[in-house]
Amino acid sequence: MTLDDLRVFVAVCEAGNLSAVARDLACSQSAVSQHVRRLERETGLVLLERRPRGVVPTRAGRVLRRAAADGLAGLDAALRLLDDLRRGVGGTVRVATGATTVRHFMAGGVAAFRARHPEVALQFETAGSSRRCLEAVRSHTADLAWVTIGPPLDGVEQRASCELPWVLAVRADDPLASRTSVALPDLADIRHIELPAHSTSRVHLEMHLERHGLRLASTTSVADWDTALLLAELGLGHAILPALPGWGGGSGDVRLVPVPDLPPLTAGWAARDWDALSPLAVEFADTVLERLSPR
Numbered sequence: 001m002t003l004d005d006l007r008v009f010v011a012v013c014e015a016g017n018l019s020a021v022a023r024d025l026a027c028s029q030s031a032v033s034q035h036v037r038r039l040e041r042e043t044g045l046v047l048l049e050r051r052p053r054g055v056v057p058t059r060a061g062r063v064l065r066r067a068a069a070d071g072l073a074g075l076d077a078a079l080r081l082l083d084d085l086r087r088g089v090g091g092t093v094r095v096a097t098g099a100t101t102v103r104h105f106m107a108g109g110v111a112a113f114r115a116r117h118p119e120v121a122l123q124f125e126t127a128g129s130s131r132r133c134l135e136a137v138r139s140h141t142a143d144l145a146w147v148t149i150g151p152p153l154d155g156v157e158q159r160a161s162c163e164l165p166w167v168l169a170v171r172a173d174d175p176l177a178s179r180t181s182v183a184l185p186d187l188a189d190i191r192h193i194e195l196p197a198h199s200t201s202r203v204h205l206e207m208h209l210e211r212h213g214l215r216l217a218s219t220t221s222v223a224d225w226d227t228a229l230l231l232a233e234l235g236l237g238h239a240i241l242p243a244l245p246g247w248g249g250g251s252g253d254v255r256l257v258p259v260p261d262l263p264p265l266t267a268g269w270a271a272r273d274w275d276a277l278s279p280l281a282v283e284f285a286d287t288v289l290e291r292l293s294p295r
Contacts, residue, residue, distance in 0.1 A: 008032055009036055013061065014138065014139065016055060018036075046060065047060055076140050091119075091121070093121070096141070097126055097145070098127060098129065098147075101146045105292060112287050113288075120280055125141065128196065131150075134156050134270055140272070144271055147267065148201050148267055150203075163265070165262075166243070167256040168182045168240055168241075169241055170255050171234075171254060177255040179257050180257075183261060184214060184262070190216065191220075193231050195221075196223050228241055240259065242267075
């Protein structure tokens with residue numbers, strides 16, 4: 001039983017597919033299977049159940065997966081610390097972020113943390129959605145991720161930190177711009193700018209609109225919230241967005257009108273195991289929360 005055997009086994013359990021892991025590791029599916037078979041020989045137990053569309057861990061496989069994932073996470077953290085000591089740096093904090101996270105949620109915290117710890121290496125991995133940020137944490141490529149809090153995900157702890165009420169972004173000369181708030185029926189005829197496909201925010205929004213019988217037509221879609229705001233300012237349509245720190249009530253040619261009937265989004269930190277984070281990672285997370293920009 002080797003570390004490579006365990007790493008491959010954990011990857012297969014998480015992917016549910018041997019060929020996907022083989023592609024990620026740039027090796028053959030047979031090589032991936034050999035790692036799993038070696039573990040099965042040594043444990044004397046079947047660890048994976050083969051199904052028509054992939055594999056799932058057996059009861060014994062789930063036991064080994066949990067133990068291996070926890071052990072590998074601790075080992076990876078120790079190896080990073082040893083590498084920091086070898087290179088003479090003060091430590092590393094790896095953060096997975098969405099496209100707008102650093103600008104709207106982290107700017108003050110990053111600056112304050114850097115002022116206190118100029119020797120610490122900060123590594124930011126930009127992911128296109130909260131789901132990908134969570135996967136970065138679960139796959140050990142990030143210590144922390146700032147995400148829109150969603151359903152529980154096996155192997156990841158999510159901690160709610162702030163609520164983001166919804167607003168309608170409209171051009172200043174739009175008839176809705178003078179409103180103090182917008183009711184859900186008022187949204188039926190807007191030219192909707194869609195949020196990123198499959199994003200937690202879009203799923204949250206569509207779920208609550210559908211509960212009120214609303215399905216919005218759209219001819220425009222975006223990859224991030226800032227782009228949606230810009231397109232609304234240019235008059236290409238209306239964007240229903242979470243009110244991000246620093247946006248205020250809108251400026252220039254755009255107005256942000258509250259939509260109080262929509263329950264707010266919840267944002268916060270995610271980590272594999274909060275208690276296993278390095279002191280520097282915990283301090284970074286706390287500093288960001290302390291310095292969140294006021295709306």
